[in-house]
Amino acid sequence: MKHALNRRSLLAATVFATTAFGITFPSAADEKAAAEILKGSGSVVVSTWGGSYVEAQTNVFFKPFTEATGIEVITTGTPDAAKLKLMEQSGNVEWDLLDAEGQMMMMAAKDDLIQKVDYDLIHKIAPADELLTETLNEYGFPSVAFGWALTWNTDKFKGDAAPKNWADFWDVEKFPGRRAVYANPRPLLEVALLADGVPRDKLYPLDVDRAFKKLDEIKPHIDVWVENTGQFDVLLQNSEVDLMLGSLGRSTIAKEKGLPFDYTMNDGLWQQSYWIVPKNAPNAENAMKLIAWMAQAENEAEFVKKYPYGMPNKKSYDLMSDEIKSKIPTSPANLATQAKIEPEWWTENLEAVNRRWLEWYSAR
Amino acid sequence: MNSTATTDGTARGRFRGADWEAQQRRVTVTVLILPVILMTVLFLVPLGYLVWLSFGGPNGPNINSYKQLTAPVYLNLAYFTLQLAFFVTVACAVIAYPLAYLLANIESAISRFMILSLLISLSLSVLARTYSWIIILQRNGVVNDILQGAGLTSQPLSLVYNQTGVYIGMIHILLPYMVMTLYPTMRAIDSSLVRSALSLGATPWTAFRRIYFPLSLSGLVSGSILVFMMAIGFFVTPAILGGGQANTIVMAIQNQVQVLVDLPLAAATSVVLLLVSLLILVVYEKIAGVERIFGKGRR
Numbered sequence: 001m002k003h004a005l006n007r008r009s010l011l012a013a014t015v016f017a018t019t020a021f022g023i024t025f026p027s028a029a030d031e032k033a034a035a036e037i038l039k040g041s042g043s044v045v046v047s048t049w050g051g052s053y054v055e056a057q058t059n060v061f062f063k064p065f066t067e068a069t070g071i072e073v074i075t076t077g078t079p080d081a082a083k084l085k086l087m088e089q090s091g092n093v094e095w096d097l098l099d100a101e102g103q104m105m106m107m108a109a110k111d112d113l114i115q116k117v118d119y120d121l122i123h124k125i126a127p128a129d130e131l132l133t134e135t136l137n138e139y140g141f142p143s144v145a146f147g148w149a150l151t152w153n154t155d156k157f158k159g160d161a162a163p164k165n166w167a168d169f170w171d172v173e174k175f176p177g178r179r180a181v182y183a184n185p186r187p188l189l190e191v192a193l194l195a196d197g198v199p200r201d202k203l204y205p206l207d208v209d210r211a212f213k214k215l216d217e218i219k220p221h222i223d224v225w226v227e228n229t230g231q232f233d234v235l236l237q238n239s240e241v242d243l244m245l246g247s248l249g250r251s252t253i254a255k256e257k258g259l260p261f262d263y264t265m266n267d268g269l270w271q272q273s274y275w276i277v278p279k280n281a282p283n284a285e286n287a288m289k290l291i292a293w294m295a296q297a298e299n300e301a302e303f304v305k306k307y308p309y310g311m312p313n314k315k316s317y318d319l320m321s322d323e324i325k326s327k328i329p330t331s332p333a334n335l336a337t338q339a340k341i342e343p344e345w346w347t348e349n350l351e352a353v354n355r356r357w358l359e360w361y362s363a364r
Numbered sequence: 365m366n367s368t369a370t371t372d373g374t375a376r377g378r379f380r381g382a383d384w385e386a387q388q389r390r391v392t393v394t395v396l397i398l399p400v401i402l403m404t405v406l407f408l409v410p411l412g413y414l415v416w417l418s419f420g421g422p423n424g425p426n427i428n429s430y431k432q433l434t435a436p437v438y439l440n441l442a443y444f445t446l447q448l449a450f451f452v453t454v455a456c457a458v459i460a461y462p463l464a465y466l467l468a469n470i471e472s473a474i475s476r477f478m479i480l481s482l483l484i485s486l487s488l489s490v491l492a493r494t495y496s497w498i499i500i501l502q503r504n505g506v507v508n509d510i511l512q513g514a515g516l517t518s519q520p521l522s523l524v525y526n527q528t529g530v531y532i533g534m535i536h537i538l539l540p541y542m543v544m545t546l547y548p549t550m551r552a553i554d555s556s557l558v559r560s561a562l563s564l565g566a567t568p569w570t571a572f573r574r575i576y577f578p579l580s581l582s583g584l585v586s587g588s589i590l591v592f593m594m595a596i597g598f599f600v601t602p603a604i605l606g607g608g609q610a611n612t613i614v615m616a617i618q619n620q621v622q623v624l625v626d627l628p629l630a631a632a633t634s635v636v637l638l639l640v641s642l643l644i645l646v647v648y649e650k651i652a653g654v655e656r657i658f659g660k661g662r663r
Contacts, residue, residue, distance in 0.1 A: 080383060082627060224525045228603065228604045238504055238505070239504055240525075
C-alpha cells in the first residue's frame with residue numbers, strides 16, 4: 001500500500017507542477033516535437049520476451065525511436081528477477097530497461113534494485129491526464145496489460161449453454177468436461193474467490209483461507225495444470241480440454257484462427273506489466289527516453305494491431321478500431337467487467353501464499 | 365668425479381632413468397595443467413559459490429535456508445523425485461539390455477540403422493520430443509484414435525498430463541543413454557568366452573548368468589548412474605507431460621528462483637540434491653564397484 005500512496009502523491013505533484021508553471025506540452029500527436037525532446041546518443045539495452053512479441057516491439061517502438069532520436073536499441077534475453085538481483089549485487093548490470101511483470105517490479109523495488117521512473121520527462125511527451133492512473137507506478141511505467149479469461153470449447157458448449165462466470169466453471173454437473181487451469185496461485189486465488197461470490201471490486205485483501213477452501217472443491221476435477229503459458233496453445237489446438245482458465249491473448253488468437261473456442265470478458269482478470277530500470281543501469285537516461293517514446297498514443301495504437309494487450313495511454317483507445325478494443329483487457333468497456341490483479345498485495349503476501357500453494361498443489 | 369661418471373654404467377643408467385622420470389612428470393603436469401584449471405574455474409568455483417550462497421551468501425553465514433528445507437512439502441517432493449528417477453532407471457535398464465544385446469551381437473543393416481536412429485534421437489531437442497508425446501498421447505491423439513477406432517476402448521484413455529505420461533516421456537528420452545553405454549561394453553565382450561562355457565557343458569542360461577552378464581555389468585552400472593542422475597534433474601518433461609500431477613524437486617527450485625527470488629533457498633535445495641546424488645553414488649559403489657564405470661576393471 002506504501003507504493004500506491006507514493007504513486008498517487010507523486011502523480012499529484014507532477015500534475016501540479018505542469019499546471020502551475022503553465023506549461024502545456026504538445027500531446028503525442030506531434031512526433032517531431034517528441035523527437036526533439038528525446039534526442040540523444042549511445043544505446044539502450046532492453047530485456048524483453050522474445051519471439052513475435054519482440055518483433056512487434058522492434059517494428060512499432062524501437063526502430064522509429066532510433067530513427068527519431070539517434071539512440072540505438074539493443075534487445076536481449078528475457079527478464080529474470082534472479083539475474084537482475086545478481087547483476088545488481090555484482091555491480092555488473094547489463095540491462096537498461098526490462099519488460100517486467102508487476103510482482104517482479106514490486107520485489108525489485110523492495111530489494112532496492114531499480115530506480116524511480118522519470119515522470120517529469122514522460123509527461124513532457126504524454127501528459128499525466130492522458131494516462132490510465134490505475135496502471136502507473138513510482139518504480140515502473142506500464143508496458144502491457146494482459147488478461148486471464150474463462151475459455152470453453154464451442155463444440156461442447158454451444159450458444160446459450162456456454163459457461164458465463166467462474167461459478168459455472170466450478171459447477172461440474174451443469175458443465176461436465178475436462179478442465180485446465182494455470183498452475184499458479186495468482187490468478188487462481190482471485191478466480192476461486194470470484195467463483196465463491198466475492199464481488200470483483202472487493203477481492204483485496206484476498207481471503208486466502210476462503211480461496212483455498214473453494215479450490216479444494218475443484219481440485220479433483222482439474223485434468224491439466226498448466227505450468228507454462230505456451231502449453232495453452234497446445235491444449236487449444238488439440239481440444240484437449242473443454243473449459244479452462246486461459247490466457248486472454250492466446251484464447252483470442254485461437255478463436256481468430258477458427259479453433260472451436262470462445263471466451264468471455266466477464267469475470268476476467270487483468271494484470272499489468274511494467275518497464276523498469278535497474279538502479280545501476282549504464283544507460284538509464286536513454287531507458288527513460290525510450291519509455292517516454294513508447295507512451296505516445298499513436299505508437300500504442302499501432303502496437304495493439306499485432307498484440308491486443310492493454311496500453312497505458314487513454315488516447316490510444318480512441319485510435320483503435322472497435323474490434324481491437326473489444327479484445328483488450330483495459331479498454332473502457334472491458335475494464336468494467338474485469339478485476340485487476342494487485343501486485344502490491346501479492347508482494348506483501350507472496351512468501352506465505354507461495355509456501356501454502358506449493359503444499360496444496362503437490363499434495364495428491 | 366669424471367672417472368665414476370664415465371665408467372660406472374649402471375649409476376649413469378639409473379641417473380638417466382631418474383632424469384627421464386622427472387621429464388615424464390613435467391610432461392604430465394604440463395598436459396594436465398589446462399584441464400585442472402578448466403575444472404577449477406568451470407566446476408569447483410561455481411560449486412563453491414553455490415555452497416556459499418546456500419549459507420546465506422552476502423548475509424551469511426547462517427543455516428536459515430536449510431531449516432526451511434525441512435518443511436514437509438520439500439521432503440515429499442524430494443521423495444517423489446527419487447522414486448520417479450529410480451523407476452525410470454529400472455525401466456530403462458530392462459528395456460535397454462536386450463536391445464543393446466541385439467545391436468551388439470547381430471551384424472546387419474537393421475542394427476546399424478537402429479544405432480543411427482538412437483544417435484539421431486539423442487541429438488534432437490528434449491523440448492520437441494516432449495511435445496511430440498503430447499501429440500501422440502493426448503485425448504484426440506494417435507494412440508487414442510487407434511484404440512477407439514479398433515473398438516478396444518470406448519472412452520479415450522488418460523495417457524498424458526499424469527504420471528503415465530511422465531514415465532513414457534522420460535523413459536523414451538533417457539533410453540538412448542542407457543543403450544549407448546551398454547553397447548560398447550557388450551561389443552567388447554569376447555564371444556569365445558561364452559562359447560567355451562557352452563562347449564564345457566554350461567547351459568545357455570548358466571553361460572549368460574556366470575559369464576556374459578558379469579562382463580556386461582560395468583556398462584549396466586554406468587548406464588544406470590547416468591540415467592538416474594539425469595532423471596533426478598529432469599525439468600521440462602515432468603513439467604509438461606505431468607500436467608501438475610508429477611511435481612519434482614527441480615520444479616520447486618524453479619519456483620524458488622523465479623517466483624520467490626530466494627537464491628539462498630534455491631542454492632540450499634541444489635546442494636542437498638547434489639549430496640543425495642553423491643550418497644547414492646557411494647552406496648552404489650559399495651555394491652557394484654564404481655571403478656568399473658571408468659573402465660579400469662580389475663588390474
